Amino acid sequence: MTRSNADALLAGNRLTLAGYEARHFGWSVADKVATITLNRPERKNPLTFESYAELRDLFRQLTYATDVKAVVIHGAGENFCSGGDVHDIIAPLIDLPMPELLLFTRMTGDLVKAMRHCPQPIIAAVDGVCAGAGAILAMSSDMRLGTARSKLAFLFSRVGLAGCDMGACAILPRIIGQGRAAELLFTGRSASGDEGHAWGFYNRLCEPAALIADAQKLAADLVAGPTFAHGITKKMLHQEWSMSIDEAIESEAQAQAICMSTRDFERAYSAFAAKSRPVFEGD
Template sequence: MTTRTFDPATYAPEHFLWEFSEGVATIRLNRPERKNPLTFESYAELRDLFRALVYAGDVHVVVFASNGGNFCSGGDVHEIIGPLVAMEMPGLLEFTRMTGDLVKAMRACPQTIVSAVQGVSAGAGAIITMASDLRYASPEAKTAFLFNRVGLAGCDMGACAILPRIIGQGRASELLFFGRSLGAEEGLAWGYFNGVFPAEELDERVLELARKLASGPTFANAMTKNQLNHEWDMSLEAAIEAEAQAQAICMKTRDFERAYRAFVDKRKPEFEGD
C-alpha cells in the first residue's frame, strides 16, 4: 500500500482475515491449527495495514480478535525463530526494527484498537494486546511476555516502555523477568484487561463496545489517543497546554455542536466524526 487512500470494503490481506462493517474492522490471524503464530510476512502486512489506517476515514474502530480459541502464539518457531538463529547482526536489527514498527503503527493510527483475547497470547501476541487501546479476555486467556524464557531480553517491541504504564513498574518487571503467564482474572485485577467475558460471549460483547465507540465522536476519540501517546514524556505544564490546544480543535468540530443541539433538544446526540 503506497497510496494515501484505503478502502476497507475492498481490502484483502494475504496473511490474516479482515472483516468490515458499520465502521468496525476486525482482524484475525489465520493459522488456528498452530495457535496463530506470526511470520515475517504477517508482521509486515500488519504494520503496513496500521500505517494505511491513518487514511481510512471509514474505519472508526479496529478489533483484533482471536481465532480457533487462541489469540496469537508469537513468532513462528520454524518460520521466524529458526531463521533468526542463523542471521548476522544487520539482518537481526532489520527484523527487530520491523517488529517494533508494528507497535509504532498501532499507536500512531487514529482508530481505537480493541483486543479480544482467548487462549494463548504469547510473545509478540502479548505485545499486540499491550499495544492496543483496550483489552478484553475470556476466563481461560493466558498472556505471557515470555522473551526471557527463550534467552532474550524482556525489552522487546516497546514492552519496557508501555507495560509499566499499564500495570506499574513492579508488576511489569515480574512478567518480563520471569516470563510467566498472566491469567485473565489477575490481568483484570492488575488493570491489564478492561473486562473478562465468557468465551462464548467475548466476540459479541467486544463488538458491541466497538460499535458504541464507532458511533461516538470519533475525531475526538482519535485526539484522546493522540494525547495519551504524546503526553508520556511531557511535563505537566506542556501536557496541559497540549490538551488545551487539542480541546480547542475539538470545539470546532460539528460533533461538538451536534452534542450541544441535542442537549438543548433533550435528545441523544448522533455523532458523525467530523
C-alpha cells in the first residue's frame, strides 16, 4: 500500500462531529469537549426508541472522531433522565412478540457497548431524577458528578422486570459493590445524592448551579492531557475485567509500551527537563 493510499484509507475512517445535527437530543462541541443534552425537561428527559438508537450510533461514530476528546452528558432542567418513556416505549413493548422484544433489548445494550468502547472519557452530570435507563446511562459513563438532590433508581423491578438490564448486573457491582448493587436492583428504591457519593457512584457532589460547568471543566482538563493515552486507559479499565492478574499485567505492559512510542511521551520528558508544563497534542 502506498502512502497516498494509506492516507486516503485513514481519511475515510476519520470524522469531525462538531457539525453533527442531532435529532433527538442536544449536541454541541467546544474545544474538543462534546456536550449531550437530554432535552425533554417537561417529562424529566425520558428516552424514546429513536433517542436510544441515535445515541448508540453517535457513540459508535465517536470512535473515529478527531475533534472530540471528551464527552459530557446531562439533562435539561433539573433532572438527568427518567428512563424509557412510559408511553412511547413501555406501552408498545407490551404488544410486541419475543423476536421484536429481543431486538429492542439488544439495541439498548448496544448503546452501553458503544459508550464503553468509544475512546473518549464520558462524564455524566447528574441532577435530580436519574432512573431506569437514565441510571444506566450514568452507570455506563466513566465518571459521574452528582448533586445532593440527585435521585438514583434502577426501577426495573417496579415494572415487573429483572434488574439485569443493559449490563447493570455486571457494571454496577464494580462501582458500588455487590451487596449495594443487589439492594438497588432488587428493590428499585432511590438512593440520595449523599448516599450515591458515599457508595462511590458519584466521584463528587456539586452545587446544582455549578454542575454542568464543573463537568465541562473536568472534561477540559482531560482534553488538555494525553488523550491518546486516556483512550488506552479507558480500554484497559474495560478490558481487564475478564483477565487474570497475570494477563492484565502483560496487557498493561504492551499498552504502556505503545504509549511510550507517542510524541506526547517525548513532550512530557522535554517539558520536565525544561522545568515547564507539557502541552499534549494526543499523538
